[in-house]
Amino acid sequence: MNSARKYIYDTKTKVIVVVVPFVAQGHLNLLLHLSRLIASYNLPVYFVGLSVDIAAVKRRIEGWAPSEYPTLRFHDVPAPPTYLSNINPTAESQSYMDFVAAAMNAAAYLRRPTGDLLKELSSECERLVVVNDALMVNTVKDAVGPVRNLEIYNFYVGSAFHDASLVWEVLRKALHIPSFLWKLVGRFVLPAGAVIPDLLPTPSTCFSPEFFKFIVDQRKSHAVCNGNIYDSCRAIEGPYLDLLGMVYKLARKGPVWGIGPFNPVVTKQKSNDDCSSSRHKCLEWLDKQPPKSVIFVSFGTQTILSDHQLYELAEGLEQSSQSFIWVVKDLTKGYKNTKIKLPAGFEERVKGRGLIIRDWVPQLEILDHISTGGFLSHCGWNSCMESMCRGVPLATWPIQYDQPRNAILITEVLKTGIPIRDWERRDEIIRSSTIRNAIRRLMASPEGEELRNKAAQVGKAVKESVMEGGISRLEMDSFIAQITR
Structure with missing residues (x-):
């Protein structure tokens, strides 16, 4: 306005x-x-x-x-x-x-x-x-x-x-x-x-x-x-x-x-011709990826995952064979600003296919990027709206507050996402195989393509509003x- x-x-x-x-x-x-x-x-x-x-x-x-x-x-x-x-x-x-x-x-x-x-x-x-x-x-x-x-x-x-x-x-x-x-x-x-x-x-x-x-x-x-x-x-x-x-x-x-x-609803994308120091490194990495091929993984600023769950998530991302950006700083147990422990050799094995970031990222620009095809999210309403505005489907992993009902809105009502975490089994560790299969469904299946089309329609309606x-x-x-x- x-x-x-x-x-x-x-x-x-x-x-x-x-x-x-x-x-x-x-x-x-x-x-x-x-x-x-x-x-x-x-x-x-x-x-x-x-x-x-x-x-x-x-x-x-x-x-x-x-x-x-x-x-x-x-x-x-x-x-x-x-x-x-x-x-x-x-x-x-x-x-x-x-x-x-x-x-x-x-x-x-x-x-x-x-x-x-x-x-x-x-x-x-x-x-x-x-x-x-x-x-x-x-x-x-x-x-x-x-x-x-x-x-x-x-x-x-x-x-x-x-x-x-x-x-x-x-x-x-x-x-x-x-x-x-x-x-x-x-x-x-x-x-x-x-x-x-x-x-x-x-x-x-x-x-x-x-x-x-x-x-x-x-x-x-x-x-x-x-x-x-x-x-x-x-x-x-x-x-x-x-x-x-x-x-x-x-x-x-x-x-x-x-x-x-x-x-x-529209984020100005900085091109390679812009000053490189003003453009986040993850956007340069995204420029090199095929359209709709990357899943963005971020759990907001208040989420704590156990070490066991972090390992399962890392293994699920690796086993999925999909490209990803994973923001891990805010997942550190106890909010300590230190490097979290991932499975031995994980970063080396996913190098080139996965980008791990331990700091703030420009979430709106990532979701706006042509290479981003999915968002694994805790379903905080900010993230839901930012994703919907940009026509990006969600893999839902609610943690607390309004997030479980937001996830149901996304998966069962609007039908612009798939669930990863079943709230009835919220106290259980989500296994790497479940994470792997959900990511593949979202990123590399006809169902995922249909979800992207539906999400694009929702994004168009939101932008027009x-x-x-x-x-x-x-x-x-x-x-x-x-x-x-």
Whole structure:
């Protein structure tokens, strides 16, 4: 979206927007992309966070630069020493739960500085709009009483399918309707096209008890809400956005907007003529591979695999005989920034066919590359959307949170991927033979080619949705019209 939009306001008399993300990398990335979109309407936007997190998210920006959006401002809050020690990547005793605890504590720590900022900005505008992560409701609610010109919009980081299927299950249990009768009810109540499989992963198997309690506590505070935002697109999740819209309307929690994808749908590819120092080495390697021949393997920033599972994954990649890029830094047990141990001689045996990277990679550019034909992913919603935008089918390996339901959306509803990890057997090691066979199905079979064609159709629909007159663009215009009315 360009900045020459029709909504141009005097920042001292009309609207100021404050964006408050949850302090986890995926949440920060998404809401920074949303901040960019809002700023493209020439509205002043304040992105709030701990200084260390803001510095990190700036380094990971792909496809645009903050300098291109002069109304986008960063409000960094100095991080407490305890937070810095908990996210120290060299700590020998680091565990995943340390990160979860640090994030929840940081959300509480940000309550006062966020409230102070909102009170300060409220005197400079007619309407102060807060777009807060749904996990940060309690962080901003202190300002609801004192700030009279405040409007709050909740942002949900997962897929609409994830939340809609959960809501549907909660409604059935609340109404005490047997499952077989609920299916009959669904025929008359569910929006056309909404498919909700019978057996879905339960929250108790996807979230730790501590984190699930934290989520429930935030949801209890959702009474003050003017609307709801999803990084989703009606071209692919329309029925589920409609179902959420029905429920939120009944609960008097405002409308629902599906304004995704937030990430740039087209990534500018740097050619060999560009300065070589500005182009990641993996892209040069991809240039030498045949079209649609490489599977990209990455599990995000919070996944920990056991040493045994790492070995099985390595052997599966080797046995598949397929070319691959494998990002392994973030898989290091305990988040220690050291070289992980792979099977003896593995790197030598796959040299030329496999590229192993232990650092940040330009994921959007990799997925956009003509040589990339598949993505083995943990199914975080960021990765799902980035893959769908670029027409790349997925091999799904969900780990936690919303990922198991996102995987079902991909494999059973949209049918743009194949499963590797069976959630019912999540505590078992996935054997190399299972990994090998799944990769071959995705990359070297008629089924895989069909999935690529289907994924390409989905990617085309998603890209068209954000163009002028597209459904996501219209949804974004509708949201901007709401906050600037």
